[in-house]
Amino acid sequence: MDIETDYLVVGAGASGLAFADSLLAEADVDVVLVDRREHAGGHWRDAYPFVRLHSPSAYYGVNSMPLGRDQLIESGRNAGFYEQADALEICDYFDIVVDRLVSTGRARFLAGHDYLGGDAAEHEVRNLTTGDVNTVRVRRKVVDATYLESSIPATHRPSFSVASEASFEPLNALPDVADAYQRFTVIGAGKTGVDACLWLLDNGVDPDRIRWVRPRDMWFNDRTHLQPLDQVAQTMEGISRDAEAAAEASDLTDRFERLEASGRLMRIDRGVWPTMFRATMLSQPELEDVRKIEDVVRLGRVRSIEADRLVLDDGEVSTGSDVLHVDCSAIGLRASKAVPIFGDDRIVLQQVRYGSPPFNAALLGFIESRDASDEDKNRLSPPNPHPSSIEDWGPMMRVTWLAQLGWSQDPAVDSWIGSSRLNLMRALPEHLDEPLMQDALTRYLTNVGPATERLAASVRA
Numbered sequence: 001m002d003i004e005t006d007y008l009v010v011g012a013g014a015s016g017l018a019f020a021d022s023l024l025a026e027a028d029v030d031v032v033l034v035d036r037r038e039h040a041g042g043h044w045r046d047a048y049p050f051v052r053l054h055s056p057s058a059y060y061g062v063n064s065m066p067l068g069r070d071q072l073i074e075s076g077r078n079a080g081f082y083e084q085a086d087a088l089e090i091c092d093y094f095d096i097v098v099d100r101l102v103s104t105g106r107a108r109f110l111a112g113h114d115y116l117g118g119d120a121a122e123h124e125v126r127n128l129t130t131g132d133v134n135t136v137r138v139r140r141k142v143v144d145a146t147y148l149e150s151s152i153p154a155t156h157r158p159s160f161s162v163a164s165e166a167s168f169e170p171l172n173a174l175p176d177v178a179d180a181y182q183r184f185t186v187i188g189a190g191k192t193g194v195d196a197c198l199w200l201l202d203n204g205v206d207p208d209r210i211r212w213v214r215p216r217d218m219w220f221n222d223r224t225h226l227q228p229l230d231q232v233a234q235t236m237e238g239i240s241r242d243a244e245a246a247a248e249a250s251d252l253t254d255r256f257e258r259l260e261a262s263g264r265l266m267r268i269d270r271g272v273w274p275t276m277f278r279a280t281m282l283s284q285p286e287l288e289d290v291r292k293i294e295d296v297v298r299l300g301r302v303r304s305i306e307a308d309r310l311v312l313d314d315g316e317v318s319t320g321s322d323v324l325h326v327d328c329s330a331i332g333l334r335a336s337k338a339v340p341i342f343g344d345d346r347i348v349l350q351q352v353r354y355g356s357p358p359f360n361a362a363l364l365g366f367i368e369s370r371d372a373s374d375e376d377k378n379r380l381s382p383p384n385p386h387p388s389s390i391e392d393w394g395p396m397m398r399v400t401w402l403a404q405l406g407w408s409q410d411p412a413v414d415s416w417i418g419s420s421r422l423n424l425m426r427a428l429p430e431h432l433d434e435p436l437m438q439d440a441l442t443r444y445l446t447n448v449g450p451a452t453e454r455l456a457a458s459v460r461a
Contacts (some may be wrong), residue, residue, distance in 0.1 A: 004136045005032040008123055009143040010115045013042020014061070015349050015361035016145030017097055018422070022365030024106055029369075031101075032136060033071070034110040034125050041094040046155050047087045048172040050199055054191060054281055055355075056082035058228045059424050060096050061090075062252035063362045066421060070229060077198075082227055088233035118142075122344040141368075144348045145361070147336055148386065156330040165307035168325045171196050181208065181324040185310070187302055188328030190215035191280040196328050197290050207292040211317075213310070215301045217274035219256065219265045219390065221281040227354070233437040234429045238264050241442040242397060246451035252458075256390060269296070269325035277390045279355045302329070324442050335392075342367075342374040350383040352403050354396050359422040380406050380413060398455040401448055 009016045009024065012035035020031050037045050053060055057068035067090070068083050078084065101107040116124040116133065123136045164167045170176055171192060178184075184205065186196045193212065198211055225238025240263040249255035259265040266287055267274050271323070300313025305325050309316045319325070341349055347368060352360045367377050385392070385401040407413045417423050431437050 002137065003032060003108075004030075004137045004139065006030045006138070006140045007032070007143055008136050008138045008141075009033045009135070009145055010113075011035060011042065011145030011149065012037070012040040012094075012098070012109060012111075013044070013145060013149070014358050015148070016042070016143070017094060017101075018062045018348075018358040018361035019143060019145065019349060019365040019368075020101060020107060021064050021097065022362040023100060023369055024104060025064055026369035029106065029140070032100075032110060033101075033107065033109045034113045034136075036112070036114050036128065038097045038112045039091065039095060040093045040109065040111070043149070044087055044090045044094070046172075048170075048195070049087065049175055049194075051195065052086045053084040053090070055084070055226060056228055057085040058082050059356070059422050059426075060085070060358055062358065063420055065093075065097060065100065067093050073445060074253055077289065078223065078283050080229070081223055081283065082229065091429050092176050103256060105151075115457055119403055132297075138345075141345055141347050141348065143397065144382075145349045147339075147348050148357075158327055158329060160302045160329075161304040163306045163326075165302070165321070166305045166319070166325060167321070167323060168305055168327065169329060174199060174324075174326055177324065178203065178205075182240060183211070183320075183324070184323040185211040185213060185319065185325045186328055187325060188212050188330075189216060189218050189276065190278055190328070191220075191282075192328040192330065194282065194286065194290055197293055197328050198286060201289055201292070207294065210293045211295040211297060211323075212293050213297045213302060213312070215298070215313075216276045217267060217269060217272045217298075218276040218278060218280070219259075219267055219274045219310070219452070220287070220329075221279065222263055222266055223283040223286075225264060225279045226281050226424070228424050229427045230431070232393045233431050233434045233440065235424060236437055236440040238445065240447070242438040243401075243444050243447035243451045245456055246394065246397060247447040249454075252390060252394070254399045255394070272298070275390055277387050279396070281385055331388075335386045335388045340374075340378050340387050341381045341383055342377040346375065348383075351386055352381050352384050352388070352399070354384060354400050356424065359420065359424070360424050362420065363413075363417065370412070380410065394455045395457055401452050 006029040009020050010035045020033060033160055057069055058070050061067040063097045065336055068085055071083050073079050073083055098109050112128045113125045114128055124133050125136055126133045184200055186193050224234050227235055241262040245255050245258040249258055267289055296315055299315040302310055302312055312317055341348055341350055349361050367380055382399050382403055384396060387396050407417055
């Protein structure tokens with residue numbers, strides 16, 4: 001059976017749904033979402049069972065429907081911060097979102113279908129259950145919501161070999177098998193590796209029973225400075241520190257030293273200079289707990305796991321049959337090359353303002369709904385690749401600041417952003433009278449122009 005639609009959205013994860021939700025709210029159009037999975041939600045359907053959002057629920061999901069109740073966490077390492085939904089809550093949320101979109105009569109969801117490609121007007125999808133191939137005739141555009149698709153432990157393929165005698169599991173399996181092992185080797189230095197270590201500590205594993213393979217250390221944002229609503233002044237304070245560091249630092253090292261000294265960025269080991277930056281966040285209590293793990297291996301990437309040893313780029317360490325090797329080496333958000341977002345017959349969803357995937361997708365849906373040329377839409381939507389190294393921090397911040405300047409000069413876009421529940425800063429006007437907010441805004445406005453120019457000069461150099 002052939003299908004006709006205005007927009008074919010490939011990928012029903014957080015970004016695809018946020019885009020479709022925003023577009024349908026702003027334009028009288030028809031949308032078809034297609035996804036290989038049987039349910040919407042993207043990588044959340046394959047996430048490890050104890051995962052939570054690393055950002056608050058208050059600015060995650062789709063624009064038209066709140067996630068959670070905007071409550072503060074009452075206990076634990078993140079007490080006092082805004083709630084972070086777990087995987088089950090998020091998956092249930094996305095099921096409801098799809099039902100709401102479909103109920104408009106202007107959206108359809110082809111679950112369990114693989115997108116096979118096509119030309120400007122005709123595209124093919126395959127039913128993964130029956131094998132049937134259908135044609136989707138697209139009147140306007142195909143929306144690629146998979147370009148930055150996440151790589152997660154459950155579905156990625158490790159880059160190293162594993163001997164049959166070695167005990168090796170993705171992070172997803174850890175709760176089911178942990179009781180059978182005396183020792184644990186966590187492979188991966190990012191947020192997933194941190195989650196694995198914290199889960200082990202929470203479940204009674206002494207720090208000296210955990211080995212942590214960290215090929216390169218990571219800088220983390222302090223969770224204090226990425227909070228919405230009544231804590232937005234603290235967030236503005238963090239943003240002002242970014243601008244100050246970029247405006248005043250003499251070089252890359254000085255910039256990160258300033259960010260650390262101000263409390264904006266944190267590292268686990270104060271004696272090791274991190275070279276990785278992925279824009280993820282930790283709280284101070286989380287940081288202090290993972291610092292208890294002292295057996296850290298810094299011999300490069302794992303090349304193979306043998307029955308009695310780990311072989312790495314720069315050496316080997318012993319292991320044994322009582323050790324479970326926990327794979328946390330998936331890269332997470334893909335740092336794909338920047339490409340134009342809006343084209344004649346295709347939209348490629350990408351980051352614009354850093355660290356806000358649903359916000360970016362929803363804003364792109366709003367921008368697409370406007371009567372404007374693709375040139376004008378791209379002017380408002382400069383693609384901003386996800387960062388991987390510390391060298392990526394400057395270009396990422398510069399694109400973010402330039403994009404925000406463009407938005408502020410377009411009244412319709414500025415108004416949409418100001419009212420969007422996905423906007424981390426939406427409560428800023430309600431807190432303008434707070435001394436911390438006034439001071440942070442003054443320092444940000446003083447420094448953001450020089451910071452943007454200085455970062456541009458460093459790119460040219």
